[in-house]
Amino acid sequence: MKKALISVSDKTGIVEFAKELINLDYEILSTGGTKRLLEENNIAVTKVSDYTKSPEILDGRVKTLHPMIHGGLLALRNNPSHLEAMKENNIDFIDLVCVNLYPFVETINKEGTTFDEAIEQIDIGGPTMIRSAAKNYKYVTTITDNDDFIRVVKEIKEHGETSLELKKELSLKAFLKTAVYDSYISNYLINELVYNPKTFTKVFELDNQLRYGENPHQEASLYKMDNDDYSLLNAEILNGKQLSYNNIQDANVAINILKEFKEPTAVALKHMNPCGIGSSNNILDAFNLAYNSDPVSIFGGIISLNQKVTKALALELNKIFLEIIIAPSYDDDALVELKTKKNLRVLKLDTTKSSSTTKQIVTVNGGALIQDVDQLELTKSMITTATTLTPTDNEIEEMIFAMKACKHVKSNAIVITKGTATVGVGAGQMNRVGAALIALNWAKEHGHNEELTLASDAFFPFDDVVKLASKYGVTKIIQPGGSIRDKDSIKACNELGIKMVFTGNRHFKH
Structure with a gap:
């Protein structure tokens, strides 16, 4: 009689699957809650500890870590020495493993979960069985996705066994399952310990296949990375x-x-x-x-x-x-x-939600750049006045608005505002004067030529932007400061009657 070992946290469809296996003359081994559920549904089950003649110990931490289990999973059935070892140790083959893992991700996503509670949800026996079975894919069918129940039963009914092709595919899915599981654990620990790792793994789960990428000849898919409340992936398309x-x-x-x-x-x-x-x-x-x-x-x-x-x-x-x-x-x-x-x-999309994304990942050929998300919030306390003329509180608010807008414009970036509205945007230019000309000319062409605010995402290396801005009605400038030639821009502002403040922080956006 063939043997199937079933131990699952997600029990969706497991009763029906087990009944099919019984009808196909499989003996079922199981543990814990899975065993109880199957027995409640009148399905014959052999308890793993009875099978191994070894008790569950350490509050269930050790149940399946036993040669009777892993010998049965890992033995090469065309290897005489393996067969002899199996005979000497009275170990039977295990032909099918159905395992999904402790709900680690669900646990850490619950509000108030402690570190110790999270650690307790790290599955040990499950991944070990999955990897043993998946490694020996030629002889063992490994199921880690409940959606595969129907395919497995269909092939066993038709051929008496799952095909090598299906076993290979299920083996791949199994190793992906454990890799993803370990990635969630390592990333949780990295965040908890504020640790800068030498290697970095991140889980990207397929959300949907896109029609094409940036252009029609490019294939593309959308993958979900984090459970971020303030994510476009959580938006409802009405x-x-x-x-x-x-x-x-x-x-x-x-x-x-x-x-x-x-x-x-x-x-x-x-x-x-x-x-x-x-x-x-x-x-x-x-x-x-x-x-x-x-x-x-x-x-x-x-x-x-x-x-x-x-x-x-x-x-x-x-x-x-x-x-x-x-x-x-x-x-x-x-x-x-x-x-x-x-x-x-x-x-x-609920815009009151906070974003939990703290790292920005950008791919380059052969690698990736990882940095903190630019979440710096500009406040009045961060601003210093550089010129002899001092802006009013209302003008400071207007300048803060301008810098918040400029922060999200591709560098080199210059933004012109009037009150709390943009009136000119100069984006992604190779020099700052070019960006300023685009923004200033747009504002002028649309009737804005007085009491304007100019924001720059980075400091002025020369006084040319100040002198240009004065010709277009700019009376206030907000910029990071920090150039070795800041004094030139300050001098120009003082001479031209422009109020200028420094934020001390730039916002390059490439």
Whole structure:
């Protein structure tokens, strides 16, 4: 009689599977809760400790770590010395293993879980059995995914055994299972111990296959990395088709910008750069500020909002060709309006959630760059006035708004604002003067030529940006400072009547 060892935490479908194995003349070995469940359903089960003639010890920490189990799993059945060893030690072959692991991830995701509670959910016997069985795939069927029950039973019924092809596939899935499990454990320990490892593993679980990547000739998939509440992957799609690769990239930037602002704010975004950001005391006015910043570039772009979408706002949004709208909620009549555009992707995401993502991973050829996420929050206390003219509290608030916007623009970045709205964005230029010219000229062409604020993501190496800005109506500048030639820019500001403050922190974005 063939033997199957079943020990599972996720018991979905296990009773039905065990019944099929019994009907196929398998003897079932089991432990703990799995054994009890099978017996409650009148399924004959041999307790592992009875089979091994060795008791469970250490509060169940040691149950299956025994030569009767691992000899039965690892023996090569075409090797005479293995067969002789099995005979001498009265060990039988085990033909099938069905194991899934202690719920470590579920445990650490529970609020209030202690370190010791997490450690106790590290499975030892399960991964060991899985690896033993998977290594000996030619002779042992290894099941770690309950979705494979039907395929295994079908092949045994049709051929008396699972095929070598299926065994190989299940072996691969088994090793992936233990690798992923160990990755979650190591990453938990890294975070708990604040440890900088020499090797870095991260689990990426397939979320869905995308139609294509950045361009139609590139294949692409979306993988989920962390259980982050403030993730685009948790957004509910209320209207429109699947997000594309570029949609996901852009939308991720849009929600990250939105997180900078507590007051009603709208972000208009295109190609991973904001083309407009507006804050006001109501979301409709905030949207109008963002839209008027650049009503040209937003065509085919994204609008993200941190307040409920009303019907009045929906009517305004529907006047524009947009790919995506993201908001925490929508009035029913607003949704009716937005759904008249069948291809408009309408996403619902709770913007009050905090992001738990602390590391940013960027791939390069043959490797990856890993850094802390730029979560630095600019406050008044961090600002120092560099010029003889001192900005008012209200002007400081405007300058902080400008720097929050500039932080999310590709470097070299210059942002021009008026009050709490962007009016010019210069993104991704090879020199800072070029970025300033783009932003300043845009502001001027759209009627903004006085009482403007200029924000720069990095310091000024020369005084050229200050002198240029003065010709366009800039009266306030916020920048990191720290150049060996800061004095030149300060001198120019003093001579031109411009107030300038330093933040002490740059925000390069490549």
